[in-house]
Amino acid sequence: MSAEDYQKLPTFMQEISSQCKDHKKKFELYCSFHTCPCCVQCITDKHNKCQDMKPLSDILQKVKSSASVLLFEKDLTNVRENLDTAIKYLKTKMSTINTKKTKAVEDIRNVRESINDYLNKLEQDILNDLESKHSKLQSNMATIVQQMEQQASQIDQMQNQFTKMTQYATELQMYIGLREIEKTTTQGAKYLEDLENGDHVSEKNLEVNISSALQSILQDIKSFGDININTTSSTLRLKTSRKDQAQHLVPNVPVIEQIKPSLLTRLTSTIDMKLNIWACLILPDGESITLDRNKKQLLLFSKDGIFIRKVISFTKHPWGACFVRNYTVAVTLRSANQIALVDVKKDRIIQTIKLSHDCFGVASDGKTLVISSGGSQCTTVNLNDMSHTILEGMGLGSIALFQRNIYGINYHENKVCCYKITGEPLWTYQNPDIATPRGLSLDKNGFVYIASNGNNSIMVVSPDGKTCKKILSEADGIKDPWQIDINRETGMMIVSSRMSDNDSVTDYETAFVYTI
Numbered sequence: 084m085s086a087e088d089y090q091k092l093p094t095f096m097q098e099i100s101s102q103c104k105d106h107k108k109k110f111e112l113y114c115s116f117h118t119c120p121c122c123v124q125c126i127t128d129k130h131n132k133c134q135d136m137k138p139l140s141d142i143l144q145k146v147k148s149s150a151s152v153l154l155f156e157k158d159l160t161n162v163r164e165n166l167d168t169a170i171k172y173l174k175t176k177m178s179t180i181n182t183k184k185t186k187a188v189e190d191i192r193n194v195r196e197s198i199n200d201y202l203n204k205l206e207q208d209i210l211n212d213l214e215s216k217h218s219k220l221q222s223n224m225a226t227i228v229q230q231m232e233q234q235a236s237q238i239d240q241m242q243n244q245f246t247k248m249t250q251y252a253t254e255l256q257m258y259i260g261l262r263e264i265e266k267t268t269t270q271g272a273k274y275l276e277d278l279e280n281g282d283h284v285s286e287k288n289l290e291v292n293i294s295s296a297l298q299s300i301l302q303d304i305k306s307f308g309d310i311n312i313n314t315t316s317s318t319l320r321l322k323t324s325r326k327d328q329a330q331h332l333v334p335n336v337p338v339i340e341q342i343k344p345s346l347l348t349r350l351t352s353t354i355d356m357k358l359n360i361w362a363c364l365i366l367p368d369g370e371s372i373t374l375d376r377n378k379k380q381l382l383l384f385s386k387d388g389i390f391i392r393k394v395i396s397f398t399k400h401p402w403g404a405c406f407v408r409n410y411t412v413a414v415t416l417r418s419a420n421q422i423a424l425v426d427v428k429k430d431r432i433i434q435t436i437k438l439s440h441d442c443f444g445v446a447s448d449g450k451t452l453v454i455s456s457g458g459s460q461c462t463t464v465n466l467n468d469m470s471h472t473i474l475e476g477m478g479l480g481s482i483a484l485f486q487r488n489i490y491g492i493n494y495h496e497n498k499v500c501c502y503k504i505t506g507e508p509l510w511t512y513q514n515p516d517i518a519t520p521r522g523l524s525l526d527k528n529g530f531v532y533i534a535s536n537g538n539n540s541i542m543v544v545s546p547d548g549k550t551c552k553k554i555l556s557e558a559d560g561i562k563d564p565w566q567i568d569i570n571r572e573t574g575m576m577i578v579s580s581r582m583s584d585n586d587s588v589t590d591y592e593t594a595f596v597y598t599i
């Protein structure tokens with residue numbers, strides 16, 4: 084090989100020697116266990132226990148024409164193409180992010196302009212009202228002043244003529260004149276008395292009362308909104324390398340047999356509370372919420388299950404509840420055809436949504452609310468613009484929402500159903516082990532957890548709706564389970580359960596909290 088051609092080799096290849104660095108002897112053997120060449124002395128020093136030693140000449144024979152050269156050349160090409168694909172993908176995403184940023188800025192400014200326009204209209208309305216009331220008040224007072232000035236003019240005239248009457252009038256004229264003067268002064272006094280007793284001279288001042296809702300903006304609204312980075316599955320598809328191919332084909336999702344809940348705590352409350360739990364929720368901070376149907380209350384419990392306080396009471400009968408976002412909980416008011424959005428931190432209803440049907444189960448992913456009617460209808464509510472969409476043919480009670488699919492319970496037929504959010508059915512599951520199902524929820528992997536009220540158990544159905552497993556039973560303290568909820572971020576699960584000896588289905592006293 085000429086020196087010129089040798090210099091064309093990569094630096095790492097120029098540094099490769101045919102002699103052992105440790106013993107300064109020529110490589111003659113190859114250790115398959117350590118995948119390295121070695122000299123005769125290396126066998127004694129480092130490879131005395133290695134069994135698979137081969138002549139190096141056999142390994143190197145026709146190495147340039149072997150299949151490995153083509154495979155590694157293909158690997159290099161694939162890696163380069165994957166890098167190009169990934170770079171192009173990320174540049175496209177960067178462009179998309181810039182577009183979304185521009186759109187977000189536009190949306191923020193549009194909202195600000197809408198608020199400004201609306202406040203300008205409200206300001207003009209109240210200024211017009213102020214001008215109208217001021218003009219009316221001023222006109223009324225000017226009319227009274229004019230009347231009083233007329234009365235004063237008559238009195239002035241009488242006073243100017245009184246001296247002449249006493250000097251020149253006859254006794255008869257004086258007598259009759261005094262009667263006229265008495266009549267005039269009596270009328271004047273009566274006029275003043277009427278003014279004093281009426282509201283004509285009452286203190287009337289203009290006063291402005293600024294709307295408490297406007298004043299609360301300065302106190303309650305702490306930010307214009309939230310900026311979130313939403314992470315979704317990548318659509319980038321790369322060519323699979325040979326060593327990673329198997330891993331790409333096998334998803335890292337636990338199987339149903341691996342699901343084993345571990346008890347953390349149970350809710351404890353005062354004896355006189357006698358909870359009647361129709362809904363129970365796990366909040367993002369680990370605290371829990373229960374909906375007591377008998378007393379029409381939302382109750383807050385600590386991470387340790389200790390009762391903290393009553394959040395709010397309802398005047399109408401509640402039925403179901405779900406977590407929405409930012410410590411907001413949605414509560415269905417069944418026969419009132421309403422959903423109340425409750426701020427758990429401020430202990431008040433911040434919005435009420437009216438529907439055209441009864442409201443039973445409710446579920447949310449933070450952007451959409453889904454409400455079941457208990458009959459054949461469900462309604463989806465877009466939380467951004469509050470638009471409603473009615474879905475027909477979905478006879479569900481309790482419901483859940485996961486990855487834009489609606490999951491629900493048909494407890495009359497002991498069925499668990501899955502629909503697209505547009506209403507198209509995906510699958511239905513029935514099993515004798517699921518008896519009178521009441522509540523359901525899903526974990527982050529799409530497994531469906533069901534409160535099987537009829538046989539005192541908690542069942543799990545696989546994401547494809549084909550298999551199920553019992554994970555909790557009466558032996559675990561589960562009795563008449565009515566509702567269940569899972570926080571997919573923390574992996575915490577809460578299950579309602581009756582603890583007393585009373586056989587009434589509605590007599591609940593506690594709920595168990597697990598980690599799954």
